[in-house]
Amino acid sequence: MAFDLASSHCFQFSWLLVLVEAFTEFVKCGKDKIKEKVKLSSSKLCSYAETSNLLKMDRSKNLVTNLQPQMPTDNINLGPSANPNAKPKDFDFLKVIGKGSFGKVLLAKRKCDGKFYAVKVLQKKTILKKKEQNHIMAERNVLLKNLKHPFLVGLHYSFQTSEKLYFVLDYVNGGELFFHLQRERCFLEPRARFYAAEVASAIGYLHSLNIIYRDLKPENILLDCQGHVVLTDFGLCKEGMEPEETTSTFCGTPEYLAPEVLKKLPYDRTVDWWCLGAVIYEMLYGLPPFYSRDMSQMYDNILNKPLQLPATKTVAACDILQGLLHKNQKIRLGAKMDFLEIRHHVFFSPINWDDLYHKRITPPFNPNVAGPGDLQHFDPEFTQETVPSSIGRTPDLATGTSSASNAFLGFSYAQSDENFLG
Numbered sequence: 001m002a003f004d005l006a007s008s009h010c011f012q013f014s015w016l017l018v019l020v021e022a023f024t025e026f027v028k029c030g031k032d033k034i035k036e037k038v039k040l041s042s043s044k045l046c047s048y049a050e051t052s053n054l055l056k057m058d059r060s061k062n063l064v065t066n067l068q069p070q071m072p073t074d075n076i077n078l079g080p081s082a083n084p085n086a087k088p089k090d091f092d093f094l095k096v097i098g099k100g101s102f103g104k105v106l107l108a109k110r111k112c113d114g115k116f117y118a119v120k121v122l123q124k125k126t127i128l129k130k131k132e133q134n135h136i137m138a139e140r141n142v143l144l145k146n147l148k149h150p151f152l153v154g155l156h157y158s159f160q161t162s163e164k165l166y167f168v169l170d171y172v173n174g175g176e177l178f179f180h181l182q183r184e185r186c187f188l189e190p191r192a193r194f195y196a197a198e199v200a201s202a203i204g205y206l207h208s209l210n211i212i213y214r215d216l217k218p219e220n221i222l223l224d225c226q227g228h229v230v231l232t233d234f235g236l237c238k239e240g241m242e243p244e245e246t247t248s249t250f251c252g253t254p255e256y257l258a259p260e261v262l263k264k265l266p267y268d269r270t271v272d273w274w275c276l277g278a279v280i281y282e283m284l285y286g287l288p289p290f291y292s293r294d295m296s297q298m299y300d301n302i303l304n305k306p307l308q309l310p311a312t313k314t315v316a317a318c319d320i321l322q323g324l325l326h327k328n329q330k331i332r333l334g335a336k337m338d339f340l341e342i343r344h345h346v347f348f349s350p351i352n353w354d355d356l357y358h359k360r361i362t363p364p365f366n367p368n369v370a371g372p373g374d375l376q377h378f379d380p381e382f383t384q385e386t387v388p389s390s391i392g393r394t395p396d397l398a399t400g401t402s403s404a405s406n407a408f409l410g411f412s413y414a415q416s417d418e419n420f421l422g
Helices: 002-038 050-065 124-129 133-145 179-186 191-208 270-285 295-304 315-324 337-342 351-358 403-408
Strands: 090-100 103-110 116-123 157-162 165-168 221-222 227-229
Touching: 002 133, 002 295, 090 116, 116 124, 124 133, 124 165, 133 157, 133 165, 179 221, 179 270, 191 270, 191 337, 191 351, 270 315
Parallel strands: none
Antiparallel strands: 090 103, 103 116, 116 165, 157 165, 221 227
């Protein structure tokens, strides 16, 4: 009996050890997951509180998803698509022209008509692993609304396979504004004014749709083959933002974060005008306004350091920078009448806004591209990369099912035939 009691205690103690070890591992994995989530990157920031909420929501969603039967990929509701049969093999994928956290952007030639497009190919597994499906769907939703503005990239259609999402976008090969700024260090005022006016027009249009852009920077401003601005990458956009409404999500790019975002205070659409001020400053002076290699110092500069304006620019340029880069969002240029305040500022007095919108103003710089295959303005780091063969291949749907598919129901979209063929 004593032996049996001792054995029983040993057995219980062994199980206790197993449970303790399992719990320790669970806590460790949870911490590692949270640490991975809150890690700073050069493109997006996320607060600890927001991450914790996301983890909680995702756990509950996963529980529901796991209880549902797997849906075969060929039965997915493709959404409001006039082109439901779109597939990767419709295209010849020629070159990698960009890379992001979730996939690649490729120059692609459509086989049926020889037209060139930029196709953004995103890995579903990566998106789901990083809990970014809401941002991806937000990007698609914003793209759907941007069809009629000359300075916003256009979405022709989107589709999905069991493993990937595909955005078929306008192909723009004049290069990133960042690329040209790096090469030339800074621009003269007339050139900076032209780009700033086209960007402001695009931002004003987004605001009219109650969308805050939130990630304006030279890397997201492209030039087309004539030299006009094309704003791209809508992953951080916030929809449904009425003029007086605020949000508090901590996101953006470090060099361009507005003070109220850094302070984690509620903010409104004036964050976009702060970013416009930062871009104008960088175009004129060569660096963002409060830049420091030490990120903590840079944040302190954004919050506390007075704006430095070397006396080499016009009074109008200095005045608009002081207005846009005002640390108090309630006094910032654009706080009262949004885009109207920007367009009526004296800095833009040489601009005829109607001519600008209709592209009747000759751009100050011509990229001089020879044709769609001219990639001189793309980073060789991308263009020299081999195009993965899997990009243009439709997975064999008969080999299995994909739980990732259900997360992107309704993703597919196609323009009407009238727009699609134009």
